[in-house]
Amino acid sequence: MYTQAMDTAAREGHASAPELAPTEREQRFEARIAAGEYVESKDWMPDHYRRTLVRQISQHAHSEIVGMLPEGNWITRAPTLKRKAILLAKVQDEGGHGLYLYAAAETLGTSRDEMIEALHNGQAKYSSIFNYPTLTWADVGVIGWLVDGAAIMNQIPLCRCSYGPYARAMIRVCREESFHQRQGFDALYAMMSQGTQAQRDMVQEAVNRWWWPSLMMFGPPDGESTHSEQSMRWGIKRIGNDELRQKFIDAAVEQAKVLGVDLQDPQLKWNPERGHHDHGPIDWDEFWRVVGGDGPCNRDRLAARVRAREEGAWVREAAMAHARKRAACDAAAQAA
Ligand code: BYC
Numbered sequence: 001m002y003t004q005a006m007d008t009a010a011r012e013g014h015a016s017a018p019e020l021a022p023t024e025r026e027q028r029f030e031a032r033i034a035a036g037e038y039v040e041s042k043d044w045m046p047d048h049y050r051r052t053l054v055r056q057i058s059q060h061a062h063s064e065i066v067g068m069l070p071e072g073n074w075i076t077r078a079p080t081l082k083r084k085a086i087l088l089a090k091v092q093d094e095g096g097h098g099l100y101l102y103a104a105a106e107t108l109g110t111s112r113d114e115m116i117e118a119l120h121n122g123q124a125k126y127s128s129i130f131n132y133p134t135l136t137w138a139d140v141g142v143i144g145w146l147v148d149g150a151a152i153m154n155q156i157p158l159c160r161c162s163y164g165p166y167a168r169a170m171i172r173v174c175r176e177e178s179f180h181q182r183q184g185f186d187a188l189y190a191m192m193s194q195g196t197q198a199q200r201d202m203v204q205e206a207v208n209r210w211w212w213p214s215l216m217m218f219g220p221p222d223g224e225s226t227h228s229e230q231s232m233r234w235g236i237k238r239i240g241n242d243e244l245r246q247k248f249i250d251a252a253v254e255q256a257k258v259l260g261v262d263l264q265d266p267q268l269k270w271n272p273e274r275g276h277h278d279h280g281p282i283d284w285d286e287f288w289r290v291v292g293g294d295g296p297c298n299r300d301r302l303a304a305r306v307r308a309r310e311e312g313a314w315v316r317e318a319a320m321a322h323a324r325k326r327a328a329c330d331a332a333a334q335a336a
Pocket of ligand 1: 055056060068094125143152155216219228
């Protein structure tokens with residue numbers, strides 16, 4: 001079975017290592033984190049650390065899988081064969097990212113069925129951004145440029161996450177995400193530099209709809225973030241929500257100039273004292289509404305995932321039956 005776990009040897013902090021008193025075990029765990037060591041799946045870890053990781057990694061996996069839906073909507077309507085092939089490959093990559101991430105979460109002792117059940121019954125979240133519709137072809141380019149761009153900004157620090165299987169999954173995910181971001185920018189650049197006025201207007205209109213929701217991807221402001229402080233202490237998150245959002249804004253402003261699009265924020269301007277761009281207020285009521293299930297597409301997205309699970313039941317059953325048959329054949333061959 002594919003796994004992100006690489007450690008097999010017993011070592012200090014390992015669950016099978018000699019028993020330590022609870023406080024001593026916790027102190028050693030904290031010391032390992034402080035020393036920048038990676039925690040592996042068989043190492044002892046506090047329950048809260050394990051739960052935090054399962055929550056974040058499974059929500060990340062769900063985001064990748066639900067994130068296939070808005071772009072998948074355009075595969076049959078891509079304007080050229082080249083763009084269609086690129087989009088097919090990108091959506092397939094997102095499916096792969098979901099699988100690496102489910103595999104990483106499984107190393108923490110939670111089954112994929114449990115994680116998927118939590119998504120379907122509304123206990124687990126997925127990124128707010130995927131609850132917005134893709135109304136035009138320009139949305140596909142803007143998702144690549146802004147949504148994948150925001151994802152990379154958030155995910156690069158996760159390559160140094162203290163939990164080894166998550167960190168290793170993220171290295172591969174980030175390499176692929178950077179292609180995704182560039183293909184989005186390229187699709188928009190083609191329309192902005194060689195397209196008609198109608199195509200340029202379509203790009204601008206898509207940017208108007210996606211800019212603010214992209215900023216919300218980084219999560220609530222640090223002051224309202226429930227998990228940031230503890231996650232930073234444990235080296236799960238390396239950089240806070242607000243700092244990452246600011247880095248993303250600073251990068252996007254320059255890219256928007258190259259594209260020739262307006263980011264639709266009259267308060268967006270360079271602040272030489274801070275060395276960053278100031279920006280207008282983010283509508284956090286909208287964010288919490290969408291996270292709470294009341295965005296434009298929440299119901300459709302969840303219904304599509306539940307339907308896919310039900311309609312795919314026969315494939316899982318067939319794969320399990322095949323695996324059982326193979327195992328029985330192998331056992332018979334060994335006994336002979
Ligand atoms: N949407 O304490 P906080 C992709 C929740 S996929 C929904 O700051 P944390 C792509 C948060 O879960 C990109 N919920 O949380 C795929 C918490 O609620 P719970 C997905 C959000 O975890 C296909 C509460 O608000 N990336 O790129 O410390 C095509 C308080 O927040 C959101 C990841 O998942 C949100 N935006 O920080 C194209 C990256 N933000 O769980 C592209 C991994 C916050 O207590 N995840 N919440 O019920 C992370 O880095 C962190 O989980 C977050 C939030 C920065 C997102």
